[in-house]
Amino acid sequence: MNWEFWKQRKVLITGHTGFKGSWLSLWLQSHGVPLVGYALQPPTQPSLFDLARVGDGMVSIIGDIRDPNQLQAAFDQHQPEIVLHLAAQPIVRLSYAEPVETFQTNVMGTVNLLEAARKTDSVRAVVNVTTDKCYLNREWFWGYREDEPLGGHDPYSSSKACSELVSAAYRTSFFQPQDRVRLATARAGNVIGGGDWAQDRLVPDILQALMAHRPPEIRAPNAIRPWQHVLDPLHGYLLLAERLWTEPDLAEAWNFGPYETSAQTVGYITHYLSRGWGFDRPFEQSHGQHPHEANYLKLDSSKAHARLGWRPRFDLHATLDLIIAWYQGLQKGQDPRALTLHDIETFESIQESLT
């Protein structure tokens, strides 16, 4: 990353009170980047946003992405140059309970965001963060490429595919290469790291159980999922935004997936974290009805490797070890902001060996 470039840019992050937004905000703050955040209150209690005092290092606006007027007022007042759009209702199971709110936030929220970018002369680069779940899941073994058909079985996945389609329409209608705004979308999978308290996500559920000295309860121990440290896709989003500034032909969709060896079963992850924590009782399998969740969907990130020089830096074990250390540090009373900045420094110390 060219931090001299970033220090001179005014950056607006939506969803800065969330898990990924908090990591991203702290990372940019650690390099002195002028930052504005726009989001609802932190979605969990506790939250990394509060514990790590993320709001102290930026202008933090509590606002709803579904409210176009409030969003436009934030753009008018702060005149951002780069916009990183992370605000969303991101939980599959919640999207079954609240489909209307999920579509409103994830689809009309994207429309409102792109309208604000269109109407604000300062904006030059926008990265819309969607997900690997935006692809039509054909339940096959091969990695999905950026030009595969979109789909989505559940309301969350479908809403993110819609967000991709909205972005594609804005690109062809308003944000052509000769125009001011360059808009890219970024698709990554499950991310994990310290400081996540979201409900119905495996790693937060396991860590909460371990911190409470009870065996983790898991739904599908044999389900294979790809796991990725939160910093790896964030690195991809930043590289992409930086390069969009000067390279309009990068304004398209991008995959940022983990190494193939980072796909492991839920049971494996649970064992590894429990053992690392020093907890030797086996996990418990929860029974009962669970709504449909798509099987493992693999991303083909060859394009990001070849054209951006992006590669994951943390493998699965490094990622899980960092998570154990983060939560154990928290239990010992260490400062969550310092724990998070420590992981960011570790990430930055790894050279991009293959680029």
Ligand SMILES: NC(=O)c1ccc[n+]([C@@H]2O[C@H](COP(=O)([O-])OP(=O)(O)OC[C@H]3O[C@@H](n4cnc5c(N)ncnc54)[C@H](O)[C@@H]3O)[C@@H](O)[C@H]2O)c1
């Ligand atoms: N965490 C993952 O594993 C993962 C995987 C793939 C994609 N993503 C995507 O990354 C982004 C961030 O995810 P996260 O895990 O940090 O989620 P999160 O729930 O921790 O944070 C979501 C953020 O969006 C904000 N938000 C929600 N509704 C809003 C609204 N109506 N108006 C304004 N702000 C609103 C919340 O306040 C919060 O700041 C999302 O777009 C999500 O779909 C996450």
